[in-house]
Amino acid sequence: MAKPSETGMEALHHLKSTDPPALLAPSPTLSQTARTASQHLFSCLKPYAPKSPFDQLLTDGFDAEQIWQQIDLLSQPLLSTLRRQVKHLEKHPEESKIVLKKENEFLDGERKILEEKETKRFDDDVDDDDMDMDMDEFDDEEEEEEGGRRESEKGESEDESGEMVEGKGGEGIEDKFLKIKELEEYLEEDEAREYGLDRKKKKGELKLEEEEEEEEEEEDEEEEDDDDDELDDEYEDAEENARYEDFFGAKKKTVPKRKSSLSNGSDEDSGLNDDGAVEKKGGLSTHEKQLEKLQSEIEQMEKANLEPKTWTMRGEVTAASRPKNSALEVDLDFEHNVRPAPVITEEITASIEDMIKQRIIEGRFDDIQKVSSLPSTAPKEVKQLDENKSKKGLAEVYEEEYIQKTNPAAAPISFSDEQKKEASILFKKLCLKLDALSHFHFAPKPVIEDMSIQANVPALAMEEIAPTAVSDAAMLAPEEVFSGKGDIKEEAEVTQAERKRRRAKKKRKFKAEAVKRMTKKARDNTALLNHNEGNHLSVPNGGLFS
Amino acid sequence: MMQTGEAPASMEVEAIPNGLGIQSGSLPLKPKFEPLKAHEMSDGRVQFRNVSVPPHRYSPLKKAWMEIYTPIYEQMKVDIRMNLKGRKVELKTRSDTPDVSNLQKCADFVHAFMLGFDVVDAIALLRLDELFVESFEIKDVKTLRGEHLSRAIGRLSGKGGKTKFAIENATKTRIVIADTKIHILGSFQNIKIGRDSLCSLILGSPAGKVYSKLRQVAARLAETF
Numbered sequence: 121m122a123k124p125s126e127t128g129m130e131a132l133h134h135l136k137s138t139d140p141p142a143l144l145a146p147s148p149t150l151s152q153t154a155r156t157a158s159q160h161l162f163s164c165l166k167p168y169a170p171k172s173p174f175d176q177l178l179t180d181g182f183d184a185e186q187i188w189q190q191i192d193l194l195s196q197p198l199l200s201t202l203r204r205q206v207k208h209l210e211k212h213p214e215e216s217k218i219v220l221k222k223e224n225e226f227l228d229g230e231r232k233i234l235e236e237k238e239t240k241r242f243d244d245d246v247d248d249d250d251m252d253m254d255m256d257e258f259d260d261e262e263e264e265e266e267g268g269r270r271e272s273e274k275g276e277s278e279d280e281s282g283e284m285v286e287g288k289g290g291e292g293i294e295d296k297f298l299k300i301k302e303l304e305e306y307l308e309e310d311e312a313r314e315y316g317l318d319r320k321k322k323k324g325e326l327k328l329e330e331e332e333e334e335e336e337e338e339e340d341e342e343e344e345d346d347d348d349d350e351l352d353d354e355y356e357d358a359e360e361n362a363r364y365e366d367f368f369g370a371k372k373k374t375v376p377k378r379k380s381s382l383s384n385g386s387d388e389d390s391g392l393n394d395d396g397a398v399e400k401k402g403g404l405s406t407h408e409k410q411l412e413k414l415q416s417e418i419e420q421m422e423k424a425n426l427e428p429k430t431w432t433m434r435g436e437v438t439a440a441s442r443p444k445n446s447a448l449e450v451d452l453d454f455e456h457n458v459r460p461a462p463v464i465t466e467e468i469t470a471s472i473e474d475m476i477k478q479r480i481i482e483g484r485f486d487d488i489q490k491v492s493s494l495p496s497t498a499p500k501e502v503k504q505l506d507e508n509k510s511k512k513g514l515a516e517v518y519e520e521e522y523i524q525k526t527n528p529a530a531a532p533i534s535f536s537d538e539q540k541k542e543a544s545i546l547f548k549k550l551c552l553k554l555d556a557l558s559h560f561h562f563a564p565k566p567v568i569e570d571m572s573i574q575a576n577v578p579a580l581a582m583e584e585i586a587p588t589a590v591s592d593a594a595m596l597a598p599e600e601v602f603s604g605k606g607d608i609k610e611e612a613e614v615t616q617a618e619r620k621r622r623r624a625k626k627k628r629k630f631k632a633e634a635v636k637r638m639t640k641k642a643r644d645n646t647a648l649l650n651h652n653e654g655n656h657l658s659v660p661n662g663g664l665f666s
Numbered sequence: 667m668m669q670t671g672e673a674p675a676s677m678e679v680e681a682i683p684n685g686l687g688i689q690s691g692s693l694p695l696k697p698k699f700e701p702l703k704a705h706e707m708s709d710g711r712v713q714f715r716n717v718s719v720p721p722h723r724y725s726p727l728k729k730a731w732m733e734i735y736t737p738i739y740e741q742m743k744v745d746i747r748m749n750l751k752g753r754k755v756e757l758k759t760r761s762d763t764p765d766v767s768n769l770q771k772c773a774d775f776v777h778a779f780m781l782g783f784d785v786v787d788a789i790a791l792l793r794l795d796e797l798f799v800e801s802f803e804i805k806d807v808k809t810l811r812g813e814h815l816s817r818a819i820g821r822l823s824g825k826g827g828k829t830k831f832a833i834e835n836a837t838k839t840r841i842v843i844a845d846t847k848i849h850i851l852g853s854f855q856n857i858k859i860g861r862d863s864l865c866s867l868i869l870g871s872p873a874g875k876v877y878s879k880l881r882q883v884a885a886r887l888a889e890t891f
Contacts, residue, residue: 505877505884506835507828513786514840514851515793521838 128160155179158187162194168308169194201314205307217302315366369403576601702766715757715773716749723780724753733785734776737792742768746776774799781849782842788851800857801849807868819843821867829873833863836884859883 131153138150162177172194179187209215404412431442432450439447462468479485510517523530555563576596609618719727727734731748738746738757745758755776759769771792778788778799791797804810810818822843823830830841839852839860850860863876 505832505881507824507832509827509831510835513784513789514797514838515786515790517838518790518794518797518853 128156128163131157131160155187158191162191165194165198168311169198171197198311201311202307205310206303208310209303209306213297215306217299315362367403368405713759713769715769717755717757717773717776717780719753719755719780721753723782727755727779730779730785734779737789738772738775742772742792744769744772746772778851782844783840783849783851787840791851794853796853797851798854798857799849799851800861801847802861804846804848804868807865810868815846818868819846821870821873822848822864824873829867829876832877833860833880836880837863837887 134153135150135157143150156179159177159179162174166172166175174190174194177187177190182190431437431446434441512520552565574596614622727748735746738744743760743763745760747756747758748754749756757769757772757776763769775788775791778791779785781799781801783799791799804815804818808818821829824832830843833839834841837852837856837860839850839856841860841864842849842851848864850857850864852860859880863880866876866879867873
């Protein structure tokens with residue numbers, strides 16, 4: 121009331137500058153400045169808060185409680201969104217930097233205004249962050265923190281100092297990596313995008329991106345975020361009912377071209393995004409994302425198939441067709457056809473030497489035994505070339521040959537057989553003599569049956585060269601000489617009947633001979649007759665002899 | 667001397683009943699003839715063979731006459747006589763010569779003797795049908811003159827005739843080397859082997875080589891029983 125024309129910023133500055141002890145004592149001027157400051161803040165926050173019922177903070181005539189209620193209405197949904205954004209930023213801290221950098225290009229003018237807003241917001245965020253670390257105890261914590269916040273902010277609304285304190289406290293967290301102002305800017309934009317507001321067109325690209333990223337983040341942490349969403353739903357006011365399309369983009373909207381340049385910059389989320397491909401404004405479902413993944417893989421494989429294969433996959437590769445020293449890198453496997461040479465160790469040599477010694481002691485050398493080859497066939501008779509004039513005539517030679525052909529048994533003994541016979545006889549004689557000498561018992565001479573004709577010649581004539589005496593003894597014994605049979609009787613001994621018998625026999629014999637002679641003569645005569653022509657000689661009948 | 671008035675040996679002609687043969691229209695029956703005797707050949711005339719006697723075989727013929735005469739006259743039934751004036755041996759068929767070839771065999775036999783073969787060897791001609799005499803000269807094989815010729819002849823005979831005897835014994839032939847003429851008596855195959863050996867000797871191969879070949883051949887011949 122003291123300064124109605126005072127602007128909100130000035131009011132804030134004024135509040136800032138007052139001493140803290142001065143705030144303890146109630147003063148109307150301070151309260152007025154506080155109200156204007158809070159109004160200003162409210163109006164600043166208004167654009168970010170979706171579906172806030174108040175366009176302006178009504179402070180006239182309202183007591184602290186009512187003012188506080190208005191602020192609460194505004195800030196509750198804000199808080200939830202901020203929480204989400206902070207979580208997202210936690211996961212992707214680089215984005216904040218990039219986003220904030222980009223923002224700097226556009227937002228130099230509004231920086232100052234925003235700074236203060238962000239400080240305020242960040243206070244809330246800081247509180248939230250401190251208390252939101254555990255997802256499981258989300259509900260309780262939220263209630264607690266809200267309760268805490270209310271209490272603290274009650275204090276603040278009365279004194280309007282809590283905010284300052286917290287604002288100052290918030291500054292302590294900042295460091296070179298974490299720029300709170302950048303973070304808050306980013307969060308604002310993302311939030312606006314998420315709730316489908318097109319308020320901040322200048323940051324259009326960023327918004328969309330962040331919104332999408334947030335969407336993806338939401339989907340990744342679906343399970344985790346379910347609680348968040350539910351809680352958010354619970355705690356949202358009736359005006360700010362989140363719809364399906366807020367979280368899951370219902371329609372696939374075309375992306376402005378500026379998006380693509382930024383999307384390349386954000387590599388972290390490219391795992392889920394298609395590389396330079398269509399990115400929907402509304403976000404992708406899990407299934408669609410999987411499909412996209414598959415598609416990308418398929419494309420990769422097709423591309424690989426079209427290209428020529430690597431040299432390891434080809435068949436026979438010569439050195440010229442593969443890169444230099446490439447065979448060294450590859451672990452080649454090939455068969456060794458040769459047995460690896462045995463490593464000679466002392467044990468082996470010792471074992472061999474032991475074996476040798478043992479063999480020598482035993483005398484068991486593996487000498488080659490000569491295989492005596494028995495002649496399978498009888499040795500051929502080598503015909504000797506006779507260089508002497510053959511004693512046989514040619515006819516006899518052929519005769520022998522013919523006999524041998526027709527009747528082998530009757531063939532005369534060949535020369536070799538005769539020699540064999542002679543040799544065997546000589547050997548037998550020799551053996552006989554040696555046996556007689558060596559054996560103790562007597563063995564008589566073997567009888568060789570031999571046929572020979574003996575002439576009846578005086579024996580002495582044959583045996584003696586010079587006969588000293590002449591002997592009548594003949595070679596043959598009397599019985600050998602005698603050629604008769606039957607009983608021999610002398611003349612005196614013969615009886616009458618015998619005599620008669622003998623005479624009759626004699627006569628008969630004589631007669632037979634005579635007849636024979638006669639017939640022979642007759643035959644000769646007839647032959648003569650036939651032979652001599654015209655010579656007819658009559659054979660005298662009866663003949664000369666009767 | 668020609669035999670006149672002798673009716674030719676039985677020429678039997680089957681009596682053809684006139685009516686039957688002509689009427690039936692069949693061919694007349696073949697007449698049956700017995701084989702001609704040597705005596706009746708050439709229209710019943712006697713056949714002769716003459717074998718001239720070279721001068722160097724004159725006295726050996728005289729010595730061996732009976733050995734020649736006996737088998738010819740007795741077994742072959744061929745008349746043989748010596749024409750002293752013409753220095754020829756004449757052979758003639760008899761009436762009872764059984765076979766036509768006897769005369770030729772006897773002629774061959776006598777001829778072989780004239781060439782220089784022994785009677786005992788030449789007798790084989792009478793006994794075996796398939797024996798032949800082959801003659802050739804050294805100049806047929808290779809033209810040799812002077813000392814080469816003498817050396818060739820010496821090579822053929824060998825020392826004391828041992829090479830010649832070796833060939834004879836191995837191949838069952840008889841060989842006569844008369845100066846530059848060579849006669850071989852034996853069966854066809856044996857003549858061939860003997861001839862090959864002699865030719866190789868003429869051409870200059872040493873006796874040892876010929877012996878080894880002969881040994882192989884003889885062994886092969888002996889195996890073929």
